[in-house]
Amino acid sequence: MGMKDEIKNAVNWNAPTVDAAESMRAAIRKMAAHHASALAVTSDGKVVGVLTDMDLMMAVEGNSDLDATRATGCMTACQLLQGQAVKSPCAQLDSSQTVENALGVMNKAGVHHLIISDHEKDRIGVVSIVDLLKQAIS
Helix, strand or coil: CCCCEHHHHECCCCCCCCCCCHHHHHHHHHHHHHCCCCCEEEEEEEEEEEEHHHHHHHHHHHCCCCCEEEEEHHHCCCEEECCCCCCCCCCEEEEECEHHHHHHHHHCCCCCCCEEEECCCCCEEEEEHHHHHHHHHH
C-alpha cells in the first residue's frame, strides 16, 4: 500500500446515505447508528452532496431546528473534480484515482471527506482523510 495505490481499497462502500428530504435529526441518527462521520446525500437515487459531522455540529450550534431542517439545508453540494486546482467544498472522484491524487484534491478543496464512485460496479462510497492516510502508510 502507498501513495500510488488506487483509493478503492480505502473507500467505505457501505457508507450510509440520507435522502435530501430527510431531517437533520434522521441524519444524526444514521451517523450514530453506523458510527459514521459523513453521509452521502441522495435525491432520486443520485448523490447530490455530502453531510459531515462538522456540518451537523455547525447547524446545531446555529440553533437549527433538527426536525424542520432537511439534509439539503446543511449539506455540501458535490461537484466532479478532474484535477483542477479549484476549491470545492465537496468533491467526487473515481475509485481508480491514487491516494496521492485524492489527498491533493482534499487539500485543494479544504475537505476531509470525498464521495467516491466506482463505475465498474455502479456504486458510491465515502472516504475520509484518515482512511487515505492509513492506506498511504500501510
